[in-house]
Amino acid sequence: MAETVVEPKVEVALGTxxxxxxxxxxxxxxSYVTMVFQKVFGYSKQKAQQHMxxxxxxxxxxxxxxxxxxxxxxxxxxHGYLLLATLEKAE
Amino acid sequence: MLIRRLKGNSIELADIEPIEAELLxxxxxxxxxxxxxRAEARLFSNPADSSERQFLSDWDEFVRPELRHxxxxxxxxxxxxxxxxSDRPGRPGRLVVPCAHSDAWLNTLNxxxxxxxxxxxxTDEELSMHEAPQSFSRRDLVLLQIxxxxxxxxxxxxxxxxxxxx
Numbered sequence: 512m513a514e515t516v517v518e519p520k521v522e523v524a525l526g527t528x529x530x531x532x533x534x535x536x537x538x539x540x541x542s543y544v545t546m547v548f549q550k551v552f553g554y555s556k557q558k559a560q561q562h563m564x565x566x567x568x569x570x571x572x573x574x575x576x577x578x579x580x581x582x583x584x585x586x587x588x589x590h591g592y593l594l595l596a597t598l599e600k601a602e
Numbered sequence: 603m604l605i606r607r608l609k610g611n612s613i614e615l616a617d618i619e620p621i622e623a624e625l626l627x628x629x630x631x632x633x634x635x636x637x638x639x640r641a642e643a644r645l646f647s648n649p650a651d652s653s654e655r656q657f658l659s660d661w662d663e664f665v666r667p668e669l670r671h672x673x674x675x676x677x678x679x680x681x682x683x684x685x686x687x688s689d690r691p692g693r694p695g696r697l698v699v700p701c702a703h704s705d706a707w708l709n710t711l712n713x714x715x716x717x718x719x720x721x722x723x724x725t726d727e728e729l730s731m732h733e734a735p736q737s738f739s740r741r742d743l744v745l746l747q748i749x750x751x752x753x754x755x756x757x758x759x760x761x762x763x764x765x766x767x768x
Contacts, residue, residue: 537726538719540752542759543708583657586649587665591672593712598650598657 528601529582531575533566536595541567547592548574551585576601605757606764611701613761615754618695623687625750626697630681632714632747633673641717645673673713679706704762711751711758718748 533544541563548559552575565572574596575585582598589596604616618626635641646669649661683703689695699707719729722744729748736742 537724537729538716538748539712540755540759542756543712546708546759587668590647590649590665590669591709593645593709593716595647596649598654 526578528576529579530573530599530601531582531585531589532571532597532599533562533574533589534595534597535566535570539594543592544594547589547594551588551592573599573601603754605754605761607701607761608698613699613701613704613758615697615699616694618687618689618697620689620695622750623689623695625747626687626754627684628747629684629710629714629751630677632718633677633710635717638717638721641720644716644720645713646670673709676706676709677713679703680710683707701762704758707758708755711755715748715751715755718744724748 544563544566545556545559548554548562549556552559554562562572562574575582579598586596586598603618603622604614606614606616608614615626635645646666648658649665650657652658680703683697683699687695687697718724722741724745728745731745
C-alpha cells in the first residue's frame with residue numbers, strides 16, 4: 512500500500528491585524544471628527560460621516576484595520592487631533 | 603462676528619465685538635492645563651489598554667513629547683495670529699488668518715474646549731444643551747465660552763471647505 516505523504520503546512524507569517532478604534536467624546540464636534548477621518552485616512556466625506564455617526568451613536572467605531580505599524584501611525588495622527596483613539600487586536 | 607474664506611487662501615474673522623475679542627484672546631491661556639492631572643489625561647489619553655505595557659511605555663517616551671510639541675506649536679501659531687487682531691475702541695475688530703493655519707486653530711480651540719470641559723466637569727448632557735442658562739454662574743459662563751469656541755470651529759471648517767469670497 513502506498514504511503515500517503517502529508518506535506519507539512521507552511522505557516523505564512525501574516526501579522527495579526529489590529530483595529531484602530533475611535534471612541535465617543537462629547538466635546539469633539541461631528542464636523543470636526545468627519546474632517547479628521549477624511550484627512551487621516553483619506554476617506555470620502557460619506558465614509559467619514561458613517562464612521563463619525565457610528566462613534567456618536569454606538570460609542571465607538573473601528574475606523575481602520577491592518578498591520579500594527581500602520582495602525583500605530585494612524586493612532587498617533589488621531590491623538591494629534593485630540594480624538595480618543597485606541598489600538599486593539601482584531602478578532 | 604462673521605467668519606468667511608477670502609481669496610488668496612485666508613480666512614477672515616470680521617465684525618469682532620469687544621467681548622468676542624476678549625474670548626478669542628483668552629484661547630492660548632485657557633490651553634494651559636496648569637498641571638491639572640485630569641486635563642492632562644484628556645489631552646494625552648491612553649492609546650491602548652494596560653495589557654499593551656511596552657507599547658504604552660514607548661508611547662509615553664516617544665509619542666507624548668511629540669504630541670505636546672504639536673499642541674504647543676498650534677497654540678503659538680494662534681497666539682501670533684491673535685497678535686494681529688485689530689480692534690480699536692468702539693469699533694468691531696478684524697482678523698485675517700491664513701488657511702494654512704486652520705489646523706492650528708481647530709486644534710487649539712479643541713484643546714481649549716477639552717480643558718474647560720474637564721476642569722469644570724461638564725456632563726455629556728450639559729455639553730449638548732443649547733438653551734440659554736437659567737443663571738449666570740461662572741460654570742454657566744464657561745459653558746457659553748465652550749460653545750462660542752465650538753461655533754468658531756464650525757465656521758472655520760465651513761470656511762476651509764467653502765468657496766472663496768471677495
